[in-house]
Amino acid sequence: MKKGERLNQMLRFINQKQQFTLKDLMSEFQISKRTALRDIASLEDIGVPLYVEYGRYGGYRLVNSMTLPPISFTSQEVFALYFAMQVLQNFASTPFQISFRSIHEKFLEGVPADLRGQIENFRERVAFYPGEQTHECDYLEDLLLTAAQNNVIKIRYEAPKQTTIRWIQPIAIYAMKSWWYCQAYDLDKGAYRVFRCDRITALEIVNHEGAVDLKDVNLHNAQSLWQPTKQAVPFTCILTSEGVEIFNKEPYPSMEVVTENGIMYLKGTYEPAELHFMISYLAGFGKSIKIIDPVSLREQLKDYYLDVIDHL
Template identity: 30%
Template sequence: MSKTNRIHDMLYYLKDKKHFQLNDLMVTFNISKSTALRDITKLEELGAALVSHPGKHGGYTVVNSNITPPVYFSSSEIIAIFFAIQSLKGFKPLPFNTEYQSITNKYRQRLSASELHTISKLEARFSFSMDTMQADTPHLDFLINHILHNSNCSFTYKDSLRNVHPLTMSSTKGFWYLQAFDIDMNYIKTFRVDKIINPVEFAHDFTYDFASNSIPLHQQFQRTIPFSVSIKSDAIDRYKRDAFPNMTLTECGNTAHINGYYHPDELEFMSEYFLKFHTSIIAIQPDDLLNTMIALVQQQSNHLQGLTSSSLT
């Protein structure tokens, strides 16, 4: 390992430590005592505030604990970050009032001339099509903070008051979706974030510990309905473009199986989703999902026939 990389790794090694001994560096980085002493001098030059304590059990105290070392990226990582940043274009604004252009400017300012030239070539030769956010989400920061702090909140949604424990959030087809446990209804519900009104704090003892619970959310709470829809292989690309987090795809020869779950009040939404597959559908379970799809098709057919009849009279 080069000295530069070793010093960089030492900064990370010390960033959360309050005390260490010289032998800790010697063992961790497989270096001699003299090299460790020289490295400590270099660390201090880079801003690490270290206080030496003489004696057999002395060692060093890190005065400014939580050191934030500089981050270095390889040329391949710089290109990968460029592609990752492009995916942020559709998020306007980003959470916590962060703007895409601000992130891009800071990224470019830290590139060397040759790296900047490479990125400029990529920008000229690659185009990116992203789902643009379709609605304002003024309460996005509020909800994210409640997810991070594992706390409860209340808000109005479709003219009803909901007391919930926010769990996860996702972005699909230009909209933000919140998955939360409805404390009063006792099941998990998905809410479109731009439809949430007047969120406020809600004092309740319900909690969910992600760190100690590896069971998928929908398996822990009741009232979710499993579904299975088989499609022809020519519809796999369509699925991959429009899949939701509650779905998985299993390919099997010339067919594929979409499996997942939904809540009872999402039945019509799921029916409308699967109607997009048209004649590529081979089988549908459960029957409620199939029957709702049939009813929706009949409603649409009646509506279109009415338009035709009225245009002829």
């Protein structure tokens, strides 16, 4: 990182912290003590009002909050933002329902002419094919906001064979294989569940006695809440290294890869109503998977393959 860019970021860091130490700067910006001291001197030279507190618990304190300069981006950051924007265009629905045509025009107007030219050239040389999402999701913004605010919502959920009313606490939303999903705590079942967002056809924020504190639960640790029902069917499969890669591209909270005596297994549970999904999911592994238990699952996968052959 160039010194000018580092000082700009350091200004924002200091303005937010108000009080900091040399170790804070060294850790945040991955610089040496000598460089941190030189940067502080440079900040003081441009008028940043810093006060030094000596002693064991001393450090630097910002005397007054500053009016920060406008945010500036490096060329690499501009390109990264543009590429991220291009990927999102493949989704029929996004949180906050932004207009990509409008944001594209504003984005190009705001970058320097030389970068604008490079971006136009990139458009002819870079493409993203993550799989186009065609199903509208009417409540992505509401799901994201209620997740951030730890609210309980009442939803109407249109599953393939039935429509149900559910009371859930959203944890996070994510996109995978062109679908939006909502991780949530199901208050009726008292368990963690995942819902396909396009199947939520009505949503209402409500008060519920069974609400739980999910402030510390997020997209990365929500799997710890997963609990199978009493009717869930346990399964075990052997995986090749290719099979592990396939699973890592599309993992599910009810499954995990474990290694025992040098052999890699896919273990987990599925609900009886999820049998058709499981067969279709496991078929996607091809020769990289071998079902051990239950035998009935293996036989049903064989029937699936035979049915496919009959249709060739």
